[in-house]
Amino acid sequence: MRKLFAIIGHPVAHSLSPRFQQAAFEDVGLDAAYLPFDIAPEKLSEAIDALRTLGVSGFNVTIPHKEAIIPLLDEISPTARELGAVNTVIANDGQLSGDNTDAxxxxxxxxxxxxxxxxxxxxxxxxxxxxxxxxxxxxxxxxxxxxxxxxxxxxxxxxxxxxxxxxxxxxxxxxxxxxxxxxxxxxxxxxxxxxxxxxxxxxxxxxxxxxxxxxxxxxxxxxxxxxxxxxxxxxxxxxxxxxxxxxxxxxxxxxxxxxxxxxxxxxxxxxxxGLGMLLMQGALAFRLWTGQTPSLAAMEEALRQATGQDNLWKSL
Ligand SMILES: NC(=O)c1ccc[n+]([C@@H]2O[C@H](COP(=O)([O-])OP(=O)(O)OC[C@H]3O[C@@H](n4cnc5c(N)ncnc54)[C@H](OP(=O)(O)O)[C@@H]3O)[C@@H](O)[C@H]2O)c1
Structure with a gap:
């Protein structure tokens, strides 16, 4: 069955994550969809329940939910605990585990x-x-x-x-x-x-x-x-x-x-x-969800197409 991945935020329409995560899934041949969901702060708890029910495999968390999501999760990593913020959630049989790949x-x-x-x-x-x-x-x-x-x-x-x-x-x-x-x-x-x-x-x-x-x-x-x-x-x-x-x-x-x-x-x-950080936090999240190393080249190419910026690493 096709796996579901997501990003939740408010707003989230501008997010580039769906572009380069989808490219990474296709590159490794994983049948998966990565979708953005705009979740207002007062709907966060309901949204997490819904993602559990839908059997999501993993999701990213962006502004303004990175701190508020912590009590809604089953466990969090030492890094996320140290930082008091979660940007990546891994789902295993309905158990949600929070981590932080921003840092x-x-x-x-x-x-x-x-x-x-x-x-x-x-x-x-x-x-x-x-x-x-x-x-x-x-x-x-x-x-x-x-x-x-x-x-x-x-x-x-x-x-x-x-x-x-x-x-x-x-x-x-x-x-x-x-x-x-x-x-x-x-x-x-x-x-x-x-x-x-x-x-x-x-x-x-x-x-x-x-x-x-x-x-x-x-x-x-x-x-x-x-x-x-x-x-x-x-x-x-x-x-x-x-x-x-x-x-x-x-x-x-x-x-x-x-x-x-x-x-x-x-x-x-x-x-x-910030495109370099965006890419690297996304690559680390991908690895946590799938256990596989994504192709940075495929992800970078998707970002290049979305932004027109040729190179993320050479000084601008
Ligand atoms: N590249 C990436 O992967 C990545 C990842 C995470 C975040 N970001 C970017 O990082 C930026 C900050 O995100 P955040 O989560 O840290 O936001 P945040 O928690 O809301 O912090 C915002 C900061 O901006 C300051 N600020 C807001 N309005 C201001 C104003 N009018 N004048 C002066 N200072 C002002 C705040 O100062 P006060 O404390 O005085 O309010 C605070 O220091 C955003 O642009 C976000 O897109 C990028």
Missing amino acids: PGFQTSLETFLATNNLVLPSAAVVFGAGGSARAVLWALARLNVKRILIINRTRERGDALARSLPFLPKDVRTFALDDPSWAEEVHWGATPSPPTRSSGAQGKGGALLINTLSLRAFEGSDTPFPPLWNIPLASSVLLDLSYVSRRPGSQEAGGVTPFLSMGRPFRAPCQN
């Missing part, structure tokens, strides 16, 4: 991006945002042994609360408000205005990894929406955005240079949008 997906994506562009991990990481995806990013940074982390958020208290709630973080974590530019003094920007490369031998000495997890709303309403980056040497930084929505006049499209990344472009700073 390892971000880590794998970052490692692939650095290797592809011959870069080493900068010595400091600056995380903009303190929401659900910032937790996944911080988990990966801790795993990668990044020693100095700055968390910058509109509401500084939320940044403080986030730092306190994650026991795996390194000691050297500081929080700032988004409108306080003094965080830049906490980063050693390096003598040479270029990000550390493997061939330069500048093993993680200078510059910073600047990671945006703020929602697109933070970039609305101005041509120069992000004052905190005006006065820092962006040329020695690496910019990553979890968002993959580029804004072109009159439209919002997936793929390409996001508003955050557009700040690094004039300085030729290496830039990557």
